[in-house]
Amino acid sequence: MSTSALVTMLFAWTIIAFFTIRFFLKVLKTPQEKE
């Protein structure tokens, strides 16, 4: 795999994985209902 393809792939994967995990963990930790 070429370096440029590898860098692009890892960059995109990292961003997507970071936000997916970050937001999902926040969903798990934060109660939905607000009174």
Next chain:
Amino acid sequence: MSVQRERWGSRVGLVLAMAGNAVGLGNFLRFPAQAVENGGGAFIIPYLVSFVLMGIPLLWVEWAIGRHGGKYGYHSAPGMLDVMGKSRLWKYVGVFGIFTNLTVAAYYCYLESWTLAYVWHSLIGSFEGKTAEEVSNFFHHYVDTVDGSFFNFPHEALFFFLVTLGLNVWILSRGLSKGIEIAAKIGMPLLILFAFFLAIRALTLEAGELGAVNDAIIGLNFLWEPQFDSLTNPKVWLAAAGQIFFTLSLGMGSIHCYAAYVRERDDIALNAASAGWTNEFVEVLLGGSIVIPIAVGYLGLDWVIGNVGLAMGFQTMPTLFQNWGPFFAALAGLAWFGLLFFAGITSSLAMGQPVIAFFQDHFKFDRTKSARVFGVTCLILSLWCIFFYGYGAFAEFDYWSGTFALVAFALFESIVFAWVFGIDKGWEEINRGADIKIPHFFKYVIKYVTPVFLVAIFVGSFVSPLHGDWTGAFQSLLSGNGWPLDPGSIIGKVFHLGFDDTRWFIDGNPTRIFIIDATRILLLGTFLAIAWLIRIAWKRKEQVPA
């Protein structure tokens, strides 16, 4: 009107149901095909830019419209849009929010039923020892298009379709928390598990191993090799923006519907972001790491570029799995078609719910009766797609309901939200109860950038030039030779470009054009029937004393 009290059972259930709505067959079949057809790495940058500038903002808009409508007791698009502006016409824009779900569900459930059938055939070893051509023919036999006849009557496909539709209706009739939410909580983790299994197997496939002729990583290299010159190509941008649209299930009315069951003060900003990014995770990380690497590993890059498409999932993958031996072939078939089935059913449930909610809200049907009405209507429309599959009925449904109507509705809703309801009120609506702080510049993105993006997609789809060659088309126009329209453009479709003969009957036999036009009349009739139901519903409401 009385406010319905049905709610989601848990926050995780809501996010998984929303993510399940977005994650569909397209994540694993359409995304790789679009990426390959648009130059591999050339596609990814416009795709990610479109996700940030159009996808995420539209998710927030749709969640906000939904929760706002739910406050007034509306759980489907007509009522939601009616309470956003003073014009009596807005509710009719909401026709799209029912029409699209119903008509897409009609052909989507058929597609979903193929995956169930293929799980079965993978487990009983139907593909064992079959050549690529035989597996491809298996599909044509399955949908009964072998002899090219006008009328298709696929017995087995009908059976699996009825099972699939029945399952959808049953889950929908159980309600939000006991039906849809449980299906999402089971389906999504299993889907991700199956996808991880196949992605790891695909990415570790090396030339000479299990009959592979190439390293699968070559496919990944093609997908991710950046080509920055493509950033100036409108065709790639249109394809990328279009993919974002379909993958997030935008412009359907299903997100609005699910969000309508969220309480007025509960978060939507984080939930929308979480569901949207989860979809991207499944599409880019997993969807991009299965079909293309495996197909390139066995068939080579040139073959994949020349043959990529939806059919690859059903006609090619079972053959390739045969290289892994009987046990692993069955396991891979179960994982592949199983994940497609879970991706499909979590989406089709989201298509059924707005239709059910419409009848519950406006005609006071109970959930079971609404689910049955949805099932019967869907069945009638589906049978048309099934019986005339070979003559293009299925493809017409996909084009007008699954492509055109989505963009049209999203364009209308983004204008209603930002310009009629007002961006200040809209921004407040999105941020009420928010568990994340949305950067302020998204307010301007929602007001200006997203509508412009949508107008560009809409206009681009109307006049897309032959083979997507925009530069050549402008040169042709400036040199006085006119605009070379592509047969796949909206104008091209309407006027049957690409067909030499547009007669309905030849020697007394119906032609493909006849079925295409009859399908369009059926779709238009369905659209008008929904508009008529909305008119009746509002007349009833006006007659009820306050």
